[in-house]
Amino acid sequence: MIAARILIVEDDRIVARDIQHQLSRMGHVVVGMSASGEDAVRMACSQQPDLVLMDIRLEGEMDGIEAARRIRNAHRIPIVFLTAYANDEVVHRASLTEPFGYLLKPFEEPQMRTVIQMALYKHASDTRLRLSERRYAATLASIRDGVILCNRDGRVDFMNRAAETMTGWTAAEATGQPLSVVFVVVDEETQQPLEDFSAVVLRSGDFAPPERQARLLPRCGDADALPAGIVVEERCSAIIDDRGDFVGSILVFRDLTQRRRIAEALRTAQADLAHIGRLTMMGELAAAVAHEVNQPLMAIVTNAGTCLQHLSQPQPDLDKTRMVVERIVRDAQRAGDVVRSIRALARRTPVDPGWVDISALTADTLELVRAELRRARITVEADLQAGPPWVHGDRVQLQQLVLNLVMNAIEAMSADDLPERRLRIVTGSDDGWLRVRVEDSGPGIVETDIDAIFRALYTTKPDGLGMGLSISRSIVELHGGRLTAAPGASGGSVFEFVLPVSPGGK
Ligand SMILES: Nc1ncnc2c1ncn2[C@@H]1O[C@H](COP(=O)(O)OP(=O)(O)OP(=O)(O)O)[C@@H](O)[C@H]1O
Ligand SMILES: [Mg+2]
Incomplete structure (x- = not known):
């Protein structure tokens, strides 16, 4: 049972007292008793009861229905009418105030108990409903x-x-x-x-x-x-x-206008970004082509010069000249191969995979730069492991890789004041990896952030493009290996790459 604070409005004092006793027995608290409508409205305001038991006929000007209307409008307190008569007109007027129940006098205690409980339950559920309506209204408004x-x-x-x-x-x-x-x-x-x-x-x-x-x-x-x-x-x-x-x-x-505007802006931004990406890639590609073709081109120019010298002799040695021309043809072909391999590198696929003997390839590469090595007065120590294992990969790309490392070593040792000019190349294999070390006795790497030298376009040389190591690392990674740089044990620097040896390979 709900215990409630109740206001009794009844002009018959004996009846009022009787109701008061009954309510107390039920466990309710009577917060006030009034005999007139005006008084009832005042007391409802000051006491804020949970329920008003309201007689329809009252002393004074205002009857119970009018008092009920005012109390409902001002405080939404539930009303139960008490009445001795109930003609249609009265019931109709009373119903306009949305009462929570009627008690016809004379009534028994059980009857009153039920009507009051029903009124209190209904009021509680009305309150919950109103609260949930307010919640929905606030949600919808926001x-x-x-x-x-x-x-x-x-x-x-x-x-x-x-x-x-x-x-x-x-x-x-x-x-x-x-x-x-x-x-x-x-x-x-x-x-x-x-x-x-x-x-x-x-x-x-x-x-x-x-x-x-x-x-x-x-x-x-x-x-x-x-x-x-x-x-x-x-x-x-x-x-x-x-x-x-x-x-x-x-x-x-x-x-959707706003959402579409954002989507449109996003699309434009993405297109711009893709365009910038393509430009950067094209720039890097152009730099790579320039870098890799430069070496054979320089060789061609040098050999063509030699050729002209031979031919301007009164008795040109045609055999020697043919040999130089053959070298020109070989370098020109190599330049063509290099361009093809760079295109493949940009697409990130090996152009012509096959079994490659890295030691033989290293020896060939040293042969290619013989003139440069001689000019820079560099002694070469090559410790090349003969025979298998071989690696599976692209021959032209792998040769570019070794050539880039050797060229860097030569360039590092081109200063006049070096006490020693030594290039040491070692190839070997262990644990399924093929290892190639290129050591020089140059001044060593100046950059403290060792990874910086592998970035495209990073260079400390006046004529450098800064592409050699970036291309070399791409080649190594494309073949599933790693390229690292470190200071040499007695000065200079060491570049080393490892490539996986496929099980079942030669
Ligand atoms: N053997 C080396 N000894 C010392 N520093 C080196 C060596 N190899 C590379 N570096 C440093 O790394 C930088 C980047 O080398 P990378 O080969 O990428 O470009 P580059 O040689 O400067 O120009 P290029 O694109 O013409 O090869 C060099 O400028 C140099 O500072
Ligand atoms: Mg270089």
Whole structure:
């Protein structure tokens, strides 16, 4: 049982006392007793009871029905009427105040107990309902989606603030209007009028159809609105009562203009980024081609010079000249191969994979730079492991790799004041890896951040492109290996790469 604080309004003092005793026995607290309507309104205000037991006929001007009306309006306190007579007119007037019950005098205690309990329960559930309605109202007012509720005839019952802004109607103006008048939509492409969504739901019997996009036209005569209106995404669901009957629908819609603008900006940004990426890659590719073709080109120019010298002799030695021309042809072919291999590198696929004998390839490479080594007065120590294992990879790319490391070593030792100029190349294998070390006795690496020298375009040389090591690392990684740099044990630097030896390889 709910114990309540109750106000008794009864002009018959004996009856009032009697009720007071009964209520106390039931466990309720009587917070006041009044004999007139005016007094009852005052006491309800000051005492804020949970319930008022109200006689209809009272002393003074104001009867119980009027007093009840005022108390309900001001404080929403539940009222139970007590009356000795109940003609239709009185009952009708009393019912307008939404009473929570009637007790016909004379009444017994059990009867009163039941009516009071019912009134208190009903009031508690009314309060909960009102609270939940307020919650919904606050939610609907604060969301950015437009919400319109329609009754079973497709007329507007309610709309939230967002819906007011998007349609140009106020909720007060729209209430009772057909949805098709308030919410005028056309097909985005064809501009053909669309049937209002609540009518579609009702007609099709599909009570939660998929959302659709449409153009919401501005309210007629709305001078501020854009003539084209806004693009919205709308969803509509039927509202079904306990018996399964259609009692209305709810339309929820959202302005897509902003979202589309953001998506558009994102697309543009992505396209810009891809373009920049392509430009950077093209720049790097151009630099790579320039870098790798430079060496054979220089060799061709030198050999062509030698050739001309031979030919300008009174008795040219044709055998020697042929040998030099053959070297020119070989270098020109190599330049062509290099260009092809760089294109493959940019696509990140080995161009012509096969079994490669790294030691033999290293010896060939040293042969290619013989002239440079001689010019720089560099002694070469080559400790090359003969025979297998071989690596599976692209021959031209692997030769570029060794050549880049050797060229860097030669360039590092080109200064005049070096006490010693020694290039040591060691090849060997262990644990399934093939290892190649290129050591020089140059000044060593100046950069403290060792990874910086592997970045494209990083160079400390006046004529350097800064591409050699970046290309070399790409080649090694493409073959599943690692390229590292370290200071040498007695000065200079050491570059080492390892490549996996495939099991089952030669
Ligand atoms: N053996 C080495 N000894 C000392 N420093 C080196 C050595 N090899 C490379 N470096 C440093 O690393 C930098 C980058 O080398 P990388 O081969 O990438 O470019 P580069 O030789 O400067 O120019 P290029 O693109 O013409 O080869 C060099 O500028 C140099 O500072
Ligand atoms: Mg280099």
